[in-house]
Ligand SMILES: NC(=O)C1=CN([C@@H]2O[C@H](COP(=O)(O)OP(=O)(O)OC[C@H]3O[C@@H](n4cnc5c(N)ncnc54)[C@H](OP(=O)(O)O)[C@@H]3O)[C@@H](O)[C@H]2O)C=CC1
């Protein structure tokens with residue numbers, strides 16, 4: 001990764017998360033540029049991380065070795081078309097949901113070297129999870145670069161079929177929002193029970209952090225076993241868990257993840 005100049009096209013939530021993770025991992029800020037049409041997000045990135053910023057996509061992409069395409073899927077075609085003259089020989093990494101790898105060659109009007117990835121926002125803390133997909137024939141050094149870039153911000157998995165990226169979206173790209181929703185609901189319930197909101201948040205967030213760490217640090221135990229350790233027979237947890245089960249939490253989760261994948265497939269047809 002040393003001395004590789006990286007340009008992020010689009011300076012939104014996800015670029016900020018990856019850039020935050022890269023800087024935290026020790027990557028040199030002078031090798032990172034982010035572009036955006038407006039300046040507030042660029043100014044914040046320059047202040048917080050000391051990276052280079054620009055409103056000129058073409059000039060910044062031309063000066064980079066690796067271009068990370070980080071705009072919303074509906075803007076991707078126009079952005080790629082504008083970069084057509086500066087991408088030859090460079091590694092392109094896309095983080096966009098939904099757009100198939102083959103579509104980028106159409107956007108650029110030529111064959112490009114492109115790796116699809118699906119990161120998530122905890123990247124900014126070095127706690128991210130990224131799925132990667134490289135089409136057949138991608139040079140090993142490019143795959144290694146994409147992997148080390150994402151590994152600097154958390155864990156990674158490679159998927160060997162492109163459809164695997166949609167599964168990564170359901171399990172990891174979108175899923176921080178599921179957990180946020182759950183914590184949100186717990187805080188709301190705590191407040192309704194009369195707790196100060198700050199205390200409700202501290203209680204819920206620390207329980208979530210502790211539970212996630214226990215899953216990660218006890219690989220020999222299944223989540224079901226960890227749950228059983230909390231659930232005393234005839235006790236309080238059993239009542240709460242029975243309520244979730246009776247409400248169909250598992251099938252709700254399955255439906256939510258299925259619909260997440262369906263939306264990715266729909267986007268693949270639309271963009
Ligand atoms: N958010 C997430 O958790 C994840 C998102 N992704 C993917 O990441 C991509 C970006 O999402 P996210 O960061 O959330 O979205 P954001 O809207 O936060 O970021 C996109 C950025 O692109 C900027 N932009 C718009 N037009 C251009 C242009 N022509 N050139 C350069 N920049 C432009 C926008 O600027 P402005 O706002 O000023 O218009 C905005 O800052 C999406 O494709 C999404 O699918 C993948 C994994 C997780």
Ligand SMILES: O=C(O)[C@@H]1CCC=N1
Pocket residue numbers: 097169173174
């Ligand atoms: O909601 C989205 O479409 C993007 C992709 C994964 C997370 N955010």
